[in-house]
Amino acid sequence: MSANSTYVAPVLPIDGRLGHLTQEQTVKLQQFWVRLYDIFDGKTPFDQTAPSSFKGQAREDGDGETPAPAKTGWFGRGKAASESNGAVAAPRFTGAELHKTFWKLTMMDHPDLIVLKFIRARKWVLDDALKMFLNALKWRIVERLDELVELSDVELDAKYPKFIEQMRIGKGYLRGADPLGRPMSVVNTRLHHKSDQPAETIHRFTLYLIQPLLDPVVASKFVFTRNNAELHKVVPRERLPIIHYEGLDDWKYQYVPSQEGENDCMKDHAKKEELLAERHAIEARFDAVTRTWIKSADGKNNVERDDIAKEFREQYTRMSPYIRATSLYKRWGVAVNGEVNWTYNVKAE
Numbered sequence: 113m114s115a116n117s118t119y120v121a122p123v124l125p126i127d128g129r130l131g132h133l134t135q136e137q138t139v140k141l142q143q144f145w146v147r148l149y150d151i152f153d154g155k156t157p158f159d160q161t162a163p164s165s166f167k168g169q170a171r172e173d174g175d176g177e178t179p180a181p182a183k184t185g186w187f188g189r190g191k192a193a194s195e196s197n198g199a200v201a202a203p204r205f206t207g208a209e210l211h212k213t214f215w216k217l218t219m220m221d222h223p224d225l226i227v228l229k230f231i232r233a234r235k236w237v238l239d240d241a242l243k244m245f246l247n248a249l250k251w252r253i254v255e256r257l258d259e260l261v262e263l264s265d266v267e268l269d270a271k272y273p274k275f276i277e278q279m280r281i282g283k284g285y286l287r288g289a290d291p292l293g294r295p296m297s298v299v300n301t302r303l304h305h306k307s308d309q310p311a312e313t314i315h316r317f318t319l320y321l322i323q324p325l326l327d328p329v330v331a332s333k334f335v336f337t338r339n340n341a342e343l344h345k346v347v348p349r350e351r352l353p354i355i356h357y358e359g360l361d362d363w364k365y366q367y368v369p370s371q372e373g374e375n376d377c378m379k380d381h382a383k384k385e386e387l388l389a390e391r392h393a394i395e396a397r398f399d400a401v402t403r404t405w406i407k408s409a410d411g412k413n414n415v416e417r418d419d420i421a422k423e424f425r426e427q428y429t430r431m432s433p434y435i436r437a438t439s440l441y442k443r444w445g446v447a448v449n450g451e452v453n454w455t456y457n458v459k460a461e
Contacts, residue, residue, distance in 0.1 A: 119348045142406045152211035160204045210249045220428035222421040264437040274309035278317040282365040288351045288454045350458045362457040368443040377433040387431040
């Protein structure tokens with residue numbers, strides 16, 4: 113840390129976090145899972161439509177998913193676009209579809225880690241937390257977020273013209289993390305010119321950029337600063353590039369194009385299906401154990417659930433090359449084997 117540093121290290125919060133739950137909080141967690149399974153199983157009625165604020169885009173024919181509404185306006189602030197007969201097909205979601213999307217959301221994390229974020233975000237009011245959680249799942253379906261990790265840069269560029277150009281010029285990217293491991297997103301607003309690319313391209317690029325940051329309580333973590341001096345109080349200068357924000361990290365953004373053969377694993381459909389079946393088996397085991405756990409009256413966590421949850425990380429790391437296209441961060445050497453490691457080239461003042 114620089115001798116002239118003004119950075120003030122935050123205290124890592126543990127209240128309401130996995131591994132630090134009180135008995136009352138654990139009971140709340142159990143109750144949330146009860147409600148969630150009732151919806152996934154179709155036992156409890158719920159609002160099956162998407163909030164009108166969703167932008168979304170129509171799903172492609174034959175994909176077997178619920179159609180999403182086409183809308184105009186940034187992030188769906190405009191009115192829904194009418195079809196030729198003036199009618200608009202409202203999207204509807206089943207509990208089974210939301211269940212499937214939930215497991216895609218968890219990836220390699222403990223499922224409790226995911227749902228606790230929503231519960232904390234709504235101050236342990238379960239009705240509010242459940243509504244927020246279901247809307248988040250619906251939003252992921254409407255926006256087809258899985259597409260952003262399944263398609264390569266070249267495929268995204270073919271589907272959304274000038275997509276690679278957004279990446280090449282460094283319009284937005286992730287770089288580094290604060291000492292608590294929270295990733296930092298850099299957005300160069302001076303490079304944003306709405307006429308330079310189709311509106312849908314910049315919409316998808318924005319989702320591509322923030323996709324790794326989609327934390328349900330991310331809004332509460334934003335800290336607004338007016339100048340570099342204030343920024344240095346929340347982010348160490350050693351983790352900020354020299355060319356930006358008067359940082360000390362000798363680093364400059366460079367887009368590394370897709371490499372030939374980097375996504376060959378995705379062509380091995382037999383292996384992909386084998387790994388997906390393995391993943392679904394782990395999900396089923398976790399669901400079964402959780403359905404038993406939520407019936408326990410002592411409110412204690414279940415060791416077996418935690419043991420199964422640990423399998424997600426190892427299995428997802430093996431499966432990832434078969435279901436996710438290689439990202440810029442993997443080409444940088446930052447995201448490797450399920451781990452993210454940033455390095456900084458600090459120059460002395």
